[in-house]
Amino acid sequence: DAEITQSPRHKITETGRQVTLACHQTWNHNNMFWYRQDLGHGLRLIHYSYGVQDTNKGEVSDGYSVSRSNTEDLPLTLESAASSQTSVYFCASSESLVDEQYFGPGTRLTVT
Amino acid sequence: AQTVTQSQPEMSVQEAETVTLSCTYDTSENNYYLFWYKQPPSRQMILVIRQEAYKQQNATENRFSVNFQKAAKSFSLKISDSQLGDTAMYFCAFLSGYALNFGKGTSLLVTP
Numbered sequence: 001d002a003e004i005t006q007s008p009r010h011k012i013t014e015t016g017r018q019v020t021l022a023c024h025q026t027w028n029h030n031n032m033f034w035y036r037q038d039l040g041h042g043l044r045l046i047h048y049s050y051g052v053q054d055t056n057k058g059e060v061s062d063g064y065s066v067s068r069s070n071t072e073d074l075p076l077t078l079e080s081a082a083s084s085q086t087s088v089y090f091c092a093s094s095e096s097l098v099d100e101q102y103f104g105p106g107t108r109l110t111v112t
Numbered sequence: 113a114q115t116v117t118q119s120q121p122e123m124s125v126q127e128a129e130t131v132t133l134s135c136t137y138d139t140s141e142n143n144y145y146l147f148w149y150k151q152p153p154s155r156q157m158i159l160v161i162r163q164e165a166y167k168q169q170n171a172t173e174n175r176f177s178v179n180f181q182k183a184a185k186s187f188s189l190k191i192s193d194s195q196l197g198d199t200a201m202y203f204c205a206f207l208s209g210y211a212l213n214f215g216k217g218t219s220l221l222v223t224p
Contacts, residue, residue: 092157
């Protein structure tokens with residue numbers, strides 16, 4: 001069955017370190033998204049991609065970057081982790097922009 | 113920017129009863145899509161129901177139905193015959209263009 005996976009599921013890192021969160025989907029979806037979830041804020045969009053070599057900034061993109069070298073993967077990089085980036089991160093994908101987004105299981109990131 | 117408001121942070125319902133979760137949104141667009149997602153303690157985001165703004169008929173999925181009032185910009189979710197497994201966070205989301213805008217969520221507890 002097609003799926004979307006994220007790794008690691010849990011990560012603890014120190015302030016200032018570079019961290020990369022992986023997202024891999026096997027639906028062959030062109031559209032992929034990264035969200036963060038914080039108490040009192042719901043989910044907020046960080047970056048999104050419509051296809052290979054395409055990346056766009058979302059609502060809360062400062063301090064994050066993504067790259068899309070193939071259809072299946074959209075890794076999220078925190079260039080220099082900050083305590084404010086402690087959060088749960090969700091990756092999602094969709095076949096078209098008006099379709100359901102399928103979410104990964106999430107990565108809980110703690111920056112100490 | 114579109115905003116999504118869920119005015120009920122927490123709700124409780126007894127098993128087999130009916131509960132309605134509220135959602136309002138703000139937009140100047142005419143064509144858009146609305147979703148309800150469920151997030152159980154496992155943290156997985158699961159689509160509950162989807163509504164296209166151009167459809168007058170309210171969407172229904174088994175025990176879940178919506179009351180979509182386009183003029184009032186209201187999109188409430190009704191859960192009939194509540195089950196213990198319905199205990200979760202419920203997020204209302206608005207889609208127009210590239211990404212979902214989420215409300216802050218309603219925590220629903222179903223009690224025996």
